Amino acid sequence: MKGRRAFWLLPLALLPVPLLLNPYQQYVLNTALLYVPVGIGFNLVVGNLGLLAFSNVAYFGLGAYTSGVLMVQIGLPWWLTVIPAALMGGAGGAIASIPALRGVRLFYLAIMTLAFGELMRWTYIRWESLTGGSMGMAVPTATLFGWALDTDRRRFYVFLALVVLIVAITDRLLRSRFGRAFLAIKDNEIAAAAMGIPTDRYIVLAFAWGGAVVGVGGAMLAISVGHLTPVSFDLTELIRQFAIIMVGGLASLAGAIVGAVIITAAPQVFISFPGFDELVFGLLIVLVILFLPRGLASLLARLHPAFVERYYRD
Amino acid sequence: MTDAPLLSVRDVTVRFGGLVAVDAVSFDLHAGEICALIGPNGAGKTTLFNAVAGNVVADGGNIRFRGEEIAGLTPHEISARGARRTFQNGGLFPELTALENVLVGLHAQVASSFLGLLLGRRSAVAEASATARARELLSTMGIASIAERKTGALSGGQQRMVEIVRALATNPPLLLLDEPAVGLAPAARQRLADVIRDLAHRRGIGILLIEHAIELVMSVADRVIVLNDGRKVADAPPEQVRADRAVLEAYLGHA
């Protein structure tokens, strides 16, 4: 456990990195950063709570469009849209948890949440006055207290701060009785209730916190790409997010971080053809499930005890 | 025992569609008393038990626990009021260690709030004291050595002990044991019987027990309630029940 202090050195070590990167590499690193909260939120529900909710792209889109629309329609500066994006993502999560509260589980839940995600994508396409429809909407340059976040390098520091904050809070959450309750619900929901855990409330909590965190990732996406289209929230995006948590490692914070970096970097290694992402992500997931069911985080844990997380299970 | 009963079940009826699983059953359970529910398969034991624990909602009747009506409350509300149960086969969290299982049992007593976590206040103190308490509980049952092991990998006897420790973590006045002896070797059964007796007679916990192992029932129970076809057919000390004709009929069919 002592070695964990060293993890705070990681963001510090990242501070000078932008000096070494060209703008494109910086953009890729920013993308990896914004996928960290996306993976964390997804992992919380699927990995820790153990519920098959396939609606992560819905919270991602809700966060991105909330941020974009508030900037375009009301003219809010970006930093003021982050909290609303989190709230909308969290609300999306809470809505997606409703079937789970009604007792819907397993594949049934997966199908419902998948349909919910697709319905949201359809909404972005159809609500043209707000979202620009399938052509998308241009997102203005973000500002932070009057400071223009007009380069990837500037955005990098803001993203890094947000990611550190999200990782720190989620880490605390998972190490508390809440995190233990999530794992208990995954293992045996009825026994968890018999131990005095209000399971419904905890399911909503996990979905809402997960959705909020993913929503922040969406707000980061909005200013990182500068142009939002519904295609960014389709089923191909879902497989990217699945690949992050499966390849990184289920029910593991480190897994979400490692997964976000690997899955963002992997397609950059090759010249990108349409379809290549899906092929690579699909194959990666197949291989990980067959040969490394606990993902890369389990390798890290084997490498050094400091990587063993208390909420990590193998 | 003239004091008010710990648990008072009055005319409880549970129906599944047209089937009357439990039919107007009444009984009382006092603090420090071990009461066994027995009966042939399908007699309604588990359903009655689940009704008390809140896993099944009774269609009629009253269930009072320490004077408060608990029929219609959810399992976690009943658990929080101090009636804690174990499960027939494996109510543990197999991926969690024995210690973590007990910590989940202590859930309600770990003082930490979600908002507190968000604002950065560490729940470390609450966690540390809960962990200390969980370790102490495991060692009083003599199973401190398995604290760090995942319960999915433990033997049947060890699992049963962890489950009882977990249920007892909050010092509940009522313990509901669902077939605790199933799958246990004779030595482990003996030890279980000693633990049950100790909990009731020394610590004053009321125990409601479903059990098929009749010799265990006869050796630990202060009272035996016999159910047949959802009805109570006997409610007496074990030696009387053993001699009861109605009980024989329940088990052997209509003589």
Add this chain to the structure above:
Amino acid sequence: MLALLPQLVVSGTSTGMLYALIALSMTVAYRATTVVNFGHGDMVAAGAYAVFVFGLGFGLPFLIAMTLAIALLFTAGFAAQRLLLQPIVAGPHLSLAMMALAIGYTVRGALRLEWGNETINPLRPYPQDAYLFGNIVVTTDDVVIGGCVLLLLAALFLLFQVTPLGKVIQATFQSQRGAALVGINVPLFHALMWGGGAALGAIGGVMLSLITPLTPDLGQWTLIQGFAAMTLGGFGSLGGAVAGGILLGITEKLLGFYINTVFIEITGYLVPILVLMLRPQGLFGRRAVLRV
């Protein structure tokens, strides 16, 4: 307005037949293995592309191309179950769902890599005509698809209800452990049913290739429509899948015409959500939610 009702029901039934076939193909694999194939839509799309490759690419006659496509998909489904799902069959549901999904994405990625995002126009192996019955228009597509699906359903009904093989399949659906006890090779059965499901899906793909332009994303839409039909019919019921598919086809058309055209696009999304919220067991299905 009401005068158009019979027309809407007829065209709805025609589309619904296709949904029925897709839902049925998903149900076969689901009943056998209790794993929902989240990659099934892409299997259907692969079937559609295969018939296109064999037919236009290799210049084979349509019926031969179709037979080859079905055989190819049977092999693919069989192999996917054998090599990729069977090794993890004892694992958590999430791994099984993810494996199926990942296989589907791999297929979709391969399709997109080859054809990019271009659309391929429908094959037209027969002339496009329309016939008038009273004031109802019936197209050749309606006749061909409806006829093929009906023939297939009749054949499947005979297979399941009359032949000894069908009895074995039904019995194994009922109790896998019982089937294992009487000497049925259950893993082989699972692989065969996945192969069978994929082959049926390929027939659905062939039918789709007759009426819609092909894109690699065809599987996405197919999966959702298949799920909607399955939930309507009650998960796991073969007859229910057929009824659900037809019901879905008609509902889409009626809502689309009488309320708003957007319903043609979103009925498939709304149906699983609404049905499972109101009746978590599906309209005709058994309860499959959490219980003590």
